[in-house]
Amino acid sequence: MERLLLPLEVAQLLGIKIDTLRIWRARGRGPSYCKIGKLCRYSPVALEVFVKKNDHSTDTRQQPADPLLADDLSPIPRSKRRVR
Numbered sequence: 001m002e003r004l005l006l007p008l009e010v011a012q013l014l015g016i017k018i019d020t021l022r023i024w025r026a027r028g029r030g031p032s033y034c035k036i037g038k039l040c041r042y043s044p045v046a047l048e049v050f051v052k053k054n055d056h057s058t059d060t061r062q063q064p065a066d067p068l069l070a071d072d073l074s075p076i077p078r079s080k081r082r083v084r
Helices: 006-013 017-028 044-053
Strands: 035-038 040-041
Touching: 006 044, 017 044
Parallel strands: none
Antiparallel strands: 035 040
């Protein structure tokens, strides 16, 4: 069995803040993880799948015209946000 990664290790590997990883978990986004009691751990395989799934370098799909319909994890620029 492979060693499971700590959230801090995953955040460092992805180049993101650990708080971003927490937010993704709360929103059901980001790499798959497992809970062991209160501990959160990541499989290296799940992390690799997540990275490949979000690799858009060879993605030929058309981007949606409406940025609010985009299915990515990047924030929507303020200039593109809808005001209620």
